[in-house]
Amino acid sequence: xxxxxxxxxxxxxxxxxxxxxxxxxxxxxxxxxxxxxxxxxxxxxxxxxxxxxxxxxxxxxxxxxxxxxxxxxxxxxxxxxxxxxxxxxxxxxxxxxxxxxxxxxxxxxxxxxxxxxxxxxxxxxxxxxxxxxxxxxxxxxxxxxxxxxxxxxxxxxxxxxxxxxxxxxxxxxxxxxx
Amino acid sequence: xxxxxxxxxxxxxxxxxxxxxxxxxxxxxxxxxxxxxxxxxxxxxxxxxxxxxxxxxxxxxxxxxxxxxxxxxxxxxxxxxxxxxxxxxxxxxxxxxxxxxxxxxxxxxxxxxxxxxxxxxxxxxxxxxxxxxxxxxxxxxxxxxxxxxxxxxxxxxxxxxxxxxxxxxxxxxxxxxx
Amino acid sequence: xxxxxxxxxxxxxxxxxxxxxxxxxxxxxxxxxxxxxxxxxxxxxxxxxxxxxxxxxxxxxxxxxxxxxxxxxxxxxxxxxxxxxxxxxxxxxxxxxxxxxxxxxxxxxxxxxxxxxxxxxxxxxxxxxxxxxxxxxxxxxxxxxxxxxxxxxxxxxxxxxxxxxxxxxxxxxxxxxx
Numbered sequence: 001x002x003x004x005x006x007x008x009x010x011x012x013x014x015x016x017x018x019x020x021x022x023x024x025x026x027x028x029x030x031x032x033x034x035x036x037x038x039x040x041x042x043x044x045x046x047x048x049x050x051x052x053x054x055x056x057x058x059x060x061x062x063x064x065x066x067x068x069x070x071x072x073x074x075x076x077x078x079x080x081x082x083x084x085x086x087x088x089x090x091x092x093x094x095x096x097x098x099x100x101x102x103x104x105x106x107x108x109x110x111x112x113x114x115x116x117x118x119x120x121x122x123x124x125x126x127x128x129x130x131x132x133x134x135x136x137x138x139x140x141x142x143x144x145x146x147x148x149x150x151x152x153x154x155x156x157x158x159x160x161x162x163x164x165x166x167x168x169x170x171x172x173x174x175x176x177x178x
Numbered sequence: 179x180x181x182x183x184x185x186x187x188x189x190x191x192x193x194x195x196x197x198x199x200x201x202x203x204x205x206x207x208x209x210x211x212x213x214x215x216x217x218x219x220x221x222x223x224x225x226x227x228x229x230x231x232x233x234x235x236x237x238x239x240x241x242x243x244x245x246x247x248x249x250x251x252x253x254x255x256x257x258x259x260x261x262x263x264x265x266x267x268x269x270x271x272x273x274x275x276x277x278x279x280x281x282x283x284x285x286x287x288x289x290x291x292x293x294x295x296x297x298x299x300x301x302x303x304x305x306x307x308x309x310x311x312x313x314x315x316x317x318x319x320x321x322x323x324x325x326x327x328x329x330x331x332x333x334x335x336x337x338x339x340x341x342x343x344x345x346x347x348x349x350x351x352x353x354x355x356x
Numbered sequence: 357x358x359x360x361x362x363x364x365x366x367x368x369x370x371x372x373x374x375x376x377x378x379x380x381x382x383x384x385x386x387x388x389x390x391x392x393x394x395x396x397x398x399x400x401x402x403x404x405x406x407x408x409x410x411x412x413x414x415x416x417x418x419x420x421x422x423x424x425x426x427x428x429x430x431x432x433x434x435x436x437x438x439x440x441x442x443x444x445x446x447x448x449x450x451x452x453x454x455x456x457x458x459x460x461x462x463x464x465x466x467x468x469x470x471x472x473x474x475x476x477x478x479x480x481x482x483x484x485x486x487x488x489x490x491x492x493x494x495x496x497x498x499x500x501x502x503x504x505x506x507x508x509x510x511x512x513x514x515x516x517x518x519x520x521x522x523x524x525x526x527x528x529x530x531x532x533x534x
Contacts, residue, residue: 003360004181011188017374018195018502024381032272036283036337039305039327044337085329087303091284092270092448094388105392107445108465111287111303113328120300122476124466125443127395133202149395150469151441159392161401182359189366196373203380210450213516214461217483217505223517263507265481267463270448289465289481291506299480 023097026097026139031106035088035171043074050141051133058146085113087120089153096162100134103144105159108146125149127158201275204317205310209284213266228319229311236326237333259261263291265298271308274340278312279320283337286324303327305336357428379453382495383488387462399430406497407489412504415503415511441469443476452518456490457498461515464502481505483514 001009005116037046047067052086056064056073064070093106110124131143147155179187208227215224218276228234234242234251242248271284288302309321325333357365386405393402403423406412412420412429419425449462466480487499503511 004185007360007364007367008185008188010364010371011185011192014367014371014374015188015192018192018307019201019376021199021374021381022195023376024385025199028270029202029373032270032284033339035269035270035285037339040336040338041332042338045259063387082334083329085327085334087285087287087327089269090392091445092384092388094385094392106388106393108475109443109445111300113326115328120303122300122478125445125469125476127392139203148469149440149443150471152207155398156438156441158396160208160396160398161393175474182363186363186366189363189370193366193370196370196377199377203377204382207380207450208447210462211517213447213463214450214483215517218512218514218516220516253470260512261507263505265463265465267465267481289478291481291504293506294408298481300363300478312441 008035020097021135023102023139024095026105027095027097027102028092030141031090031093031104031130032131034092038074038088039076039082039086041079043071044111046074047071050144051135054141055143056141057143057147059145063068082110085115087111090128091143093128095132102130102132102139103162104128104130104132106130127155129158152156198275201312202273202281203280203316205273205275205280206270208310208319209268209271209282209308216252216256216266217260217264218254219257219260221249224252225249226239227320229313232319233321234319235323235325237323243329259290263293265289268306271306280308280310280317282306282307282308282310283338283340305333307336360466379458379490383451383453383458383460384448386488386495386497387446387449387460387486389515390415391446394430394434394444395442397430397435397438397440399427402430405429406500407491407494410497411499412497413499413501414502415501437468441471446484449484454462458488458495458519460486460488461492461518462486483511485514 033049034046044084050067050070053066057072064073078162089109089111091107094100095104098150106128108126108128109122111120112123114121119130126146129145130141132139133142147158149155158159181327188208211227211280212224225248228245228248231244234248239250242251267287267289269285271282273280273282284306287300287308289298290301292299300313304326308319311320323336325336327333358388360524383524387407390402403426406426409422418429420429445465447463449460451458451460454466462484464482465478466485467476467478470477483500485501486497488495489498501514503514505511
């Protein structure tokens with residue numbers, strides 16, 4: 001290999017590592033936009049974090065399919081939450097990228113204002129599983145499941161490291177989704 | 179273009195992407211230092227996260243201008259909080275970098291120890307907006323606004339995605355800042 | 357220096373910056389796995405985040421040495437927590453990398469389900485200090501100390517920026533560890 005070919009190979013290897021870092025940062029930043037979007041009532045911005053046909057299961061009560069369902073959620077029942085005062089506080093997920101797909105695990109806290117007591121109360125601490133896909137416009141959420149850590153075995157099992165070939169969202173079987 | 183010129187162009191493009199990643203990581207790490215600094219009573223370390231003339235608005239009660247004001251806050255009213263026991267838990271912000279400036283949105287939780295009940299209580303969940311600037315010493319906070327998510331419409335509006343040209347901190351108008 | 361030597365120097369400098377970014381992301385992702393591992397009861401996965409002889413002090417009650425101690429903790433007293441419902445919510449640490457070692461500061465929240473009140477309560481907000489080491493298998497935890505922010509001066513001091521040469525875990529002296 002000539003000196004210049006060798007150098008080119010080094011640059012190409014480096015470019016692959018940079019892309020892997022970009023994937024991590026982009027996915028983390030995608031997730032960082034969810035809370036601010038819904039807590040400001042920005043329904044379209046929240047929905048735009050998903051793919052057109054993206055899925056969002058808030059177990060067990062809400063099963064959203066496609067961006068219109070997410071817009072409807074933010075403009076619907078969610079309004080009373082934000083008028084009262086609330087924070088949807090998500091943690092940075094553990095992300096595993098596999099080509100143009102990625103999966104992840106994290107927490108979501110739903111904390112609500114209690115004007116009478118001049119303090120907040122923690123309504124939900126949820127296990128979250130994610131599936132993201134790389135699109136022409138960048139990474140988007142293909143699937144998110146959010147399930148309360150209330151002792152239900154299937155909910156905490158969502159947080160386990162995913163074995164190769166295992167389904168992303170074991171909780172779905174419990175609720176008969178698809 | 180010669181082979182070596184082509185390779186140089188590849189390296190320069192890659193360097194730009196690496197710098198963009200460094201900006202993200204540096205800003206995230208800057209924010210990650212705020213809580214530990216104030217909760218350990220490290221007043222100078224907290225102030226050093228800002229530019230010399232940086233601004234920090236804890237809406238509506240506190241309006242800090244410059245590092246000396248931040249030092250005074252940590253060494254002042256903040257002391258009773260940390261002697262009692264508390265955590266200023268900040269989330270990873272959504273960051274938008276534009277050259278040598280950046281803006282962001284995130285949450286800050288103020289959680290306080292209740293020795294009698296042997297548990298913590300959540301005093302505040304706040305919307306945060308940030309403006310950072312690149313200085314010779316690295317990224318620093320130029321402006322932070324922190325406002326409780328208590329149902330006040332202007333506070334939750336702080337978390338909305340910023341439209342191009344929109345002010346970073348709409349809440350400031352409400353409080354007549356500058 | 358020839359044109360190609362100059363270019364090679366640029367690529368090598370860039371490779372160093374990419375490695376620094378990878379260190380940050382890998383350590384952050386290591387920490388992001390702790391909560392999901394323990395809250396799903398994945399004892400081996402939790403222990404594997406540490407080095408073989410890694411240390412984990414949950415001040416003051418629990419002093420774990422080596423992976424077997426961590427496995428025993430998850431399979432032991434921790435079980436009643438997860439059967440009841442709980443979230444171990446960790447923040448992104450401030451990380452300082454120094455060659456093949458790194459140190460960090462962060463928070464850990466321990467939030468527990470109260471089925472009767474249909475809400476969570478915050479049992480602990482802890483100061484965390486970390487020491488990580490680069491191993492052949494990637495970054496691992498060499499030492500973690502977790503101490504409640506209950507007003508104890510030594511606990512909040514753990515969150516202070518570490519001076520060069522200062523011990524990572526001043527709290528250990530208080531408890532006479534090693």
